[in-house]
Amino acid sequence: MTTRRGQRQGRGRAGRKRRRTTWKPVAVCGAALLLQLMLIWPVLRPYVAGALVLGVLGSVAWWLWHTDRAVRGRDRAWRREDAVRAGHRTLAEVDVMTGTAFEELVAALCRRDGCTEVRRVGGAGDNGADVVGRLPDGRSMIIQCKRYAPSRTVASRDLRDLLGSRVHFGADVAICVTTARFSRPAQTFAAGNGIGTVHRDHVGLWNSGAALESLLGVSGAGQGDNRHRVRWKKTYG
Structure with missing residues (x-):
């Protein structure tokens, strides 16, 4: 029993000696490296x-x-949300817009549909154009905006003025956008002179996602038959 205890004690002392012996070379190497680093520090300092x-x-x-990615991401998210809000805008909200706000809406819808160089030019001395730009196919366009009450109609004289504006600006396409309707003489004049007419029903379609060029393709088809006009008068007076 005593012999085993003595053997264990002997082995413990030997282990401690070995551990002490193991740390000494490490300490010596560390001191040597530190000394070497101090000697070459002037050379290493510029690199460090x-x-x-x-x-x-x-x-x-x-x-x-x-940060730039985060800002751009927030901007894209805001634009998507704004596009969704614009798509959900009702004609009743459009009816209470100012003339300037309606022109800005038309310009924004043009940009959404891929038109380029779009800018609002409405105001004093606008020479009959409220929005100018280029269609996606490159043709230049001028747009006259008429934010009228639904019960009103756009007269043919307004489209004659727009025809003169097309000549003045040298535009390829002239378009009249209104929240009302076109009178029969105005619709006939527009069809005979290649003027695009976007009436109230088309504005609703445009605002809901229909492309401007698709509306121009049907703008000369009129505004419905007599039954449609009767329903219109019952609705808007």
């Missing part, structure tokens, strides 16, 4: 400083890139 500067610049560049 350069690495630190590059690290800082890299961190700043990454932060700017990450």
